[in-house]
Amino acid sequence: MKHLNLKQILIPAVIVLSAACKQEIKEEYTMKREIFGEINGKKVELISMTNNEGNTIKLTNYGATLVWLEVPDKDGNKENITFGYETLEAYLRGDPYFGSVVGRYANRIAGGKFTLDGVEYELAINNPPNTLHGGPGGWHSVVWDIEIIEKEGEEPSVKFTYISPDMEEGYPGEVEAEAVYTWTDENELVIEYKCSTDKKTVLNITNHAYFNLHGAGNGDILDHELMIAAGKFTPVDENLIPTGELRPVEGTPFDFTTPHIIGDRIEADYEQLRLGLGYDHNFVLDNKSEPDAVVYEPESGRVIEMNTDQPGVQFYCGNFLNGLEKGHGGKIYEYRSGLCLETQHFPDSPNKPEFPTTVLEPGKPFTSKTVYKFSVK
Ligand code: GLA
Numbered sequence: 611m612k613h614l615n616l617k618q619i620l621i622p623a624v625i626v627l628s629a630a631c632k633q634e635i636k637e638e639y640t641m642k643r644e645i646f647g648e649i650n651g652k653k654v655e656l657i658s659m660t661n662n663e664g665n666t667i668k669l670t671n672y673g674a675t676l677v678w679l680e681v682p683d684k685d686g687n688k689e690n691i692t693f694g695y696e697t698l699e700a701y702l703r704g705d706p707y708f709g710s711v712v713g714r715y716a717n718r719i720a721g722g723k724f725t726l727d728g729v730e731y732e733l734a735i736n737n738p739p740n741t742l743h744g745g746p747g748g749w750h751s752v753v754w755d756i757e758i759i760e761k762e763g764e765e766p767s768v769k770f771t772y773i774s775p776d777m778e779e780g781y782p783g784e785v786e787a788e789a790v791y792t793w794t795d796e797n798e799l800v801i802e803y804k805c806s807t808d809k810k811t812v813l814n815i816t817n818h819a820y821f822n823l824h825g826a827g828n829g830d831i832l833d834h835e836l837m838i839a840a841g842k843f844t845p846v847d848e849n850l851i852p853t854g855e856l857r858p859v860e861g862t863p864f865d866f867t868t869p870h871i872i873g874d875r876i877e878a879d880y881e882q883l884r885l886g887l888g889y890d891h892n893f894v895l896d897n898k899s900e901p902d903a904v905v906y907e908p909e910s911g912r913v914i915e916m917n918t919d920q921p922g923v924q925f926y927c928g929n930f931l932n933g934l935e936k937g938h939g940g941k942i943y944e945y946r947s948g949l950c951l952e953t954q955h956f957p958d959s960p961n962k963p964e965f966p967t968t969v970l971e972p973g974k975p976f977t978s979k980t981v982y983k984f985s986v987k
Contacts (some may be wrong), residue, residue, distance in 0.1 A: 616929055622841065639664065641659050641766055643656075643657050643660040644656045644657075644835055645783065646670050647672075647698030648785075649672065650753075652753040654698050654753055655671055655674065655756060656669075657756070658678075659793045661777065661794065663689065663797060665972045666679075667679045667680070667791075669768055670698070670800065671754040671755070671756050673749065673751060673754075674707070674754045674772070674789040675710040676709035676791070676944070677692075677695070678694050679692040679819075681912065681984040682910055683910035684911030684912075684987070685911075689828075689910075691822060691834060691912065692708075692819050692826055692954055693705075693708040693820040693826050693937050694709055694826070694938055695708070695938070696937075698826075700936075700937075703934050703939075705931075708818070708935075708937070709818065710817070710819060711816070712743040712749060712787060712815070712817070712818050713774075713787060713805075713810055714744050714774055714781050714787075714811070714812070715743075716744070716814040716815060716816040716818075716924075716955075717743065717892070717952070717958075718742050718850055718851055719958055719960055719961065720958045720961050721739055722734065722739070722740060722810060723961075724960035726782065727810060728729070729782075732780055733780040735948050739777075739849060740850070740851065741848060744779060745780065747778070747779055749772060749774065749815075752774075754772045754789070755770065755771045757771065759790070762787075763788075765794050765795060767792040767800075769788060769790045769792045770788070770789045771786070772787045773785070773786055774786075776808070781812065781879075783970070783972075784808045785805055785807045785811060785813065785970070786807075787805045788803065788805070789802075790803075791804055797983060797985065798982070798984075799981070799983075799984070800981050801817055801979070802977070802978070803815050803976070804814055805975060805976045805978075806970075806972075806975040810970070810971050810972070811969075811970050812959070812960045812968045812969055812970065813968055814935060814954055814955045815976075815978070816920075816924075816954045817953075817980070818984075820949065820950050821951075822947055822949070823905065823907035823912035823913075824907060824909065825910075827939070827942060828877075828936060828941070829947065831872060831907075831946060832873025832876065832926060832946060833873060833907065833908075833909075834905055834906065834907045834949065835870065835905070835906045835907070836872050837866055837868065837904040838868050839867065839896045839898070839903065840859065840893035840902075841859060841894070842894040843857060843882075843892075843894060844856060844857075844892045844893075844894065845882050846882065846885055846891065850885070850957075851958050852892065859893075862880060862882075863875035863876070863880050863882075863883060864882065864891065866903075866925075869906070872889070872927060876888050876927070879974040882955045885951060886929070888946065889925050889926065889929075890927070890929055892923070892957055893925055894922055895918070895922060895923060897919075897921065901916050901983075902953075903915075904916070905949065905951070906987070911986040912984065913984070913986060914951075914983070916981070916982050916983075918953035918979070919979055920955065920980065922953070922954050922955060924952040924954055924957070925949070925950070926949065926952065927949045929945070931944060931946065931948065932944075953978075953980040955968045
């Protein structure tokens with residue numbers, strides 16, 4: 611599908627002129643839709659979007675999932691840097707969170723219970739003793755509807771929508787959820803969410819993409835350098851539930867306010883690293899300046915700059931990966947071979963009145979935006 615804009619109309623002429631002068635050929639923005647499979651009579655598609663730099667991402671409406679993201683290294687070699695599978699069957703059998711949207715409540719709710727206006731709600735326990743990422747039938751595992759949004763003079767977007775029924779997985783209220791992906795010519799993956807409810811409920815929505823800047827399946831991420839603009843993090847108990855404390859990162863292995871190599875302090879003698887089995891914690895973003903986080907891998911030169919309007923980010927470094935998952939090209943996703951920057955509200959907020967609220971009320975839709983920008987240096 612073409613993205614008709616002035617730029618595109620002008621591009622053929624630009625190619626001819628600039629190819630001769632600058633050896634710089636810009637490609638046209640393209641979108642391709644293919645059938646990926648079917649679940650309970652609903653079509654699942656694979657949508658590929660190639661920007662004017664010739665870099666491709668692939669999405670599927672199963673779990674509103676990012677399947678593939680291919681960007682060049684500093685020498686121009688393109689490689690997929692996000693975890694994903696080649697078939698829908700593999701998604702159904704494999705790690706349910708590779709690249710997917712997670713909801714209705716991302717991360718953990720302690721004991722799978724919370725109280726709203728005096729009523730206690732019980733959720734399915736899928737990460738004993740807690741509920742993780744919405745529950746076993748969370749939004750990562752449902753087929754979303756697809757709408758392509760064409761915008762004059764801009765890149766197209768893919769809008770996934772899902773109506774989550776009242777009491778689905780135990781949560782009150784029918785929620786209409788939207789996750790809109792845009793892949794820009796500047797190699798930015800823009801993800802925008804909008805959710806509204808007909809009854810008071812709780813909501814925390816994110817994307818669970820794993821990245822490895824060497825290329826997905828090419829070794830671990832311990833040599834990646836990370837900056838997170840977060841002066842505090844939320845320490846956890848032995849069940850990975852925040853204790854409620856907002857602990858300053860200063861003087862701890864959690865201080866990424868200046869760039870640090872991930873592997874440098876991951877084995878440090880620090881209780882929170884033992885409890886998390888490494889880094890698997892919510893960082894309290896300063897939200898004062900941009901970017902909120904930067905990942906850099908010196909060998910490839912690839913960089914991710916992340917910006918969000920959310921109060922937190924879960925930095926998870928693949929501590930639960932065990933080499934059993936085979937993704938694109940049969941590559942194995944080993945222990946600590948991918949990192950996630952899941953932008954979010956804090957885990958277990960429904961049971962922590964001191965945390966920013968995750969209550970969603972009728973007539974007050976939740977909106978948020980996260981941008982991952984890919985470049986080289
Ligand atoms: C999040 C959690 C982790 C783990 C992964 C999925 O990052 O914080 O503990 O559950 O999702 O494996």
